[in-house]
Amino acid sequence: MIKTLHKAVVESVKELYNTTITAEEISIQKTKKEFEGDFTLVVFPFTKLSKKKPELTAEELSNKLKEKTNIIASTQIIKGFLNLTFHDEVWIDFLKSESKNHSYASTEIDKNQQPVLIEFSSPNTNKPLHLGHVRNNLLGDSISRILSANGTHIYRINLVNDRGIHICKSMLAWQKKAQNETPESSGLKGDKLVGEYYVAFDKLYKKEIEELIAKGITKEEAEKQAPILLQAQNMLRKWENGDEEIYNLWQKMNQWVYQGFDETYKKMGISFDKTYYESETYLLGKEVVLEGLSNNIFYQAEDGSVRVNLENEGLDEKVLLRSDGTSVYMTQDLGTAVLRAEEYNPVQMIYVVGNEQNYHFEALKLILTKKLNYKFAENIFHLSYGMVELPSGKMKSREGTVVDADDLMTEIIEMAKQKTQELGKNDFTEEELQLLAEKIGLGALKYFILKVDPKKNMLFNPDESIDLNGNTGPFIQYTHARICSLIRKAKTIEIVDYKGVNLLQLEKEILLSLYSYPETIKQAAKELNPSVIANFIYDLVKNYNRFYQEIPILKETDTTLRSLRLDLSIFTAYVIRHGMSLLGIDVPEKM
């Protein structure tokens, strides 16, 4: 319909004003609720061509469009706005042809096309996942789903940061304090256990700094000289030199963490096509750096560290290898980028990483493109998302203000369970109730996070927790469940041809919304923005709920009307389910 309209406008302008315009120059939008019409053509831009008043221009275009197409039933002109109303028949044809189409808004993926790589999650193995990771994981997962739905061939990549000084810190603290404590002996989840020793290291470190300061050493010096830090640095060198004892300890502790992570990912419903481990790729990064050094692209500073100068690009000097030869963060990101480009030959590499690392990714891209001349790196895209803040400010693991991912999920599922019981929904078995509560709780959490624009910082208030009413996941799930209930009851009802019926305003609004769904997916894919989908579904569901409340569906005695409304409901349920699946949210058939 919209395409037909665009084409007709182009032709009309050509005939009336002898000017060729492109479809992009035409502004057609949904008509605002206060006015009569389905779509609105903004005619202000054409007044320059017509050299006539907006109303007159609209009038001329209106007549021409009606001549050229057979879909327009009526038009209404208000100032420079031309409101177009389509024949009901057009909408009914749309409903009839698409309402049972199980591939509506789905695009086939061509596995032969060059893939898009999307890296997300990328945890460190020294502490458990928290709310910040949750946003990262949900964004990465949802964007993967949206791109797939839009026909893009993608690979989900996880890059586990399993080595480095931070890992050595937990290892060292464990050696000193743990007395061989294990997940089994402590009953703690593996990632939680290791996380505790990371915190323990920090305590010891702070204590040593204080002691040094008391001896008259400056704070700055103390931070560099604290024995435990030197030991950690020494441990990292040993690790990089393949020291057997250190290596075994490292493997053991990482294994604990992976088991913990797997549990969390599983609960969250997140998976990857490929997991890289920094321990397996950091050497490649070193090679890249050393090669750049021998080609004089990088240089060795007096202290022995290898650096790159990005001052001409508006940045500073960056260290690529420490003076003791060990790798930094940049080293491994250079390595894995090159590796991935070789392995997948991607058209694009998306990194889902918080906006606190904007500088890092700018530098990474510059080094790869400007310094090392890698063509593929032009298509590196840092999907920079905002921080999740608490009312008290930023989360700090060392201050114990982090919101743990597992705890958060457990709590909200428990809340959903309570709420279900409160509402007196008793016809579930204990097992069904648990499954339902998981769907609702996780739905609430995922929707809460995904409905906000990724690039904006967002606030999470643990005291108020997450709503289950209003603009929330459960609200949408509930609407879906009600439609499913209708469909169940309608099993025996005969569907008759409803061609020729007159549509109610509410019905048409829902159809307009359903019609715009494929375009919404395209937009979300283009912007890499799940909130576009979330807001769309909310809008659809609000319209549907009003319809459901005000208009009889199964109770309607006119069989043509009843059939139409049932089809409309079935179609709406499909789009809700489809849209929510793009957010990684399950919708129950009963709740």
Added chain:
RNA sequence: GGUUCCGUAGCUCAGCUGGAUAGAGCAACUGCCUUCUAAGCAGUAGGUCAUGCGUUCGAAUCGCAUCGGAAUCACCA
């Protein structure tokens, strides 16, 4: 200090490729369950779109300046 991002109702957020009277949810108040699931629906109230100047037929949206906030500028990741 340099760079980047942000500022919309009491709170959390939509709207931002310029378009009509700036929208939701929460919280507050008022109605609606013998009728398809009330996790719902309808309504009341709540705004100098941080401020100023500019661009134009038209600015929350674009530009400049100011104020306020955040991130970053590590041999951390």
